[in-house]
Structures are given as C-alpha cells and as structure tokens.
Amino acid sequence: MADYDNIKPVKNDALDYKLKEISRTFSVKDGISYVYPLWKELLDRWFSNKKREVYIVSPFLDPERLRDVCQLMLKNQADNLALFYVRNKCHWKKCLPFVEDAVLNAPFGKVNAKFIKASVFAKIKTPQTHFHAKFIASVTGDTAEVLITTANFHCCHFENDRCDTVFYQKMSKQNFMDNMLAPIERGGFKTP
Numbered sequence: 142m143a144d145y146d147n148i149k150p151v152k153n154d155a156l157d158y159k160l161k162e163i164s165r166t167f168s169v170k171d172g173i174s175y176v177y178p179l180w181k182e183l184l185d186r187w188f189s190n191k192k193r194e195v196y197i198v199s200p201f202l203d204p205e206r207l208r209d210v211c212q213l214m215l216k217n218q219a220d221n222l223a224l225f226y227v228r229n230k231c232h233w234k235k236c237l238p239f240v241e242d243a244v245l246n247a248p249f250g251k252v253n254a255k256f257i258k259a260s261v262f263a264k265i266k267t268p269q270t271h272f273h274a275k276f277i278a279s280v281t282g283d284t285a286e287v288l289i290t291t292a293n294f295h296c297c298h299f300e301n302d303r304c305d306t307v308f309y310q311k312m313s314k315q316n317f318m319d320n321m322l323a324p325i326e327r328g329g330f331k332t333p
Contacts, residue, residue, distance in 0.1 A: 156182045164309045176292045176307055177299040180277065183288055185213050187221075187279040194223035196278040198325065199294035202231045204243035206294040211244060211257050222264045223280070226325055229267040232295070237267060270328040278317060285317035286310075 159179055162168065170176055187195045197210065214222060232240050241262055244250045250257060275294065278287040292298040292305035 160309045163307050167306050167308045169304050170307050172292050172298045172303040172305050176290055176305050181209060184277060188213050188217040188219035191221055192281055193221055194280040195221055196224050198226040199275045200228045200273050201293035201295040202227045202240055203295045204240050205296060207240055208244050211261050214260055215253060220260050225265045226268055227265060268325050270325055272325045280314050283314050285312050285314050
C-alpha cells in the first residue's frame with residue numbers, strides 16, 4: 142500500500158484531511174453528509190486541473206448527479222472528462238437518454254446544451270457488461286488517484302439516509318487501466 146502520510150491536513154483544506162483519513166483503511170460513512178460532498182469536492186479539484194484525465198464509473202445515475210458533473214465542468218471550464226461509464230438503464234427503470242434529456246430540458250441545460258453534449262454526453266459509454274463498480278478517478282502522468290465507494294451516483298445513496306464504504310487510493314496509471322477500466326470495457330472477467 143502506498144504511503145499517504147505526506148498528505149498534510151491544511152487549515153481550511155478539509156478535502157485533503159478526508160482523503161488522508163480514508164486512504165488508510167476502508168471506512169463506512171454517511172452518504173448525504175460525507176460521501177456525496179467528498180465526491181463533488183474531489184471532482185471539482187480534478188476538473189480544475191486541465192492536465193488531469195477524469196473518469197467516472199457508476200451503474201446508476203440520476204439527472205441531479207449528471208447535472209452536478211456538468212456544472213463542475215462548466216465552473217472549471219473543463220474538457221478533461223476522459224470517460225464516463227454508466228448502464229443504459231441507470232435511473233430506476235428509465236434509460237440514459239431520459240437522464241440526459243432531464244438535464245438538457247432544465248433551464249441550466251438549455252443555456253449550456255452545446256457544451257454539455259460535446260464535453261459530457263459524448264464521453265458517456267454504456268458497456269455491454271453488467272458492471273456494479275462505482276468510482277471516480279483522475280490520471281496525471283503515470284499516477285491514478287481513485288475514490289472507490291459502494292454508493293451509486295444516484296439519489297438513492299446521495300439523498301437518503303445510507304451508509305456506504307469509501308476508500309481513496311493512489312496507484313499506477315497502468316494498474317488503473319488494466320484492473321479497473323479494462324474489465325468493464327471488455328465485458329467483465331474471463332475465467333481461466
């Protein structure tokens with residue numbers, strides 16, 4: 142395991158403190174007050190650095206979380222979302238186009254439709270595999286930072302009283318690509 146002691150809690154920098162806390166061991170935290178704010182804060186940080194490639198993976202996604210991603214990217218004038226994996230049937234029994242339309246048909250979406258379609262929707266893929274992995278990641282150079290959670294990026298976890306596991310880890314870009322993205326892209330794991 143990597144050494145995270147070099148992450149110093151800085152006054153007014155609760156995000157670094159949280160990352161240090163959850164990098165030592167898996168933690169169970171409240172979805173509303175901890176996991177969801179951490180998810181948004183970390184995406185905000187990553188989108189603010191144009192040299193980072195940002196990855197989002199969640200089988201379930203609702204319009205509010207998709208709008209969060211769009212708003213964070215607009216705030217940071219970011220175009221560094223590399224890939225966004227979500228199942229086609231991602232919002233209860235509704236499919237991804239319903240979620241996308243809900244974002245575009247809101248006043249926020251109508252004003253920013255061109256950006257949203259080109260910088261967010263164009264990066265969304267619905268793999269054939271029935272995946273249940275949930276994480277966000279950032280790759281800079283040869284290093285990947287990954288926030289892994291049991292929380293779906295959906296109101297069922299971010300707006301209801303739920304506890305979810307969270308863990309933050311740094312790893313090599315190759316390890317991230319081979320062991321986290323590749324199984325989803327190729328349709329799961331093959332048994333030897």
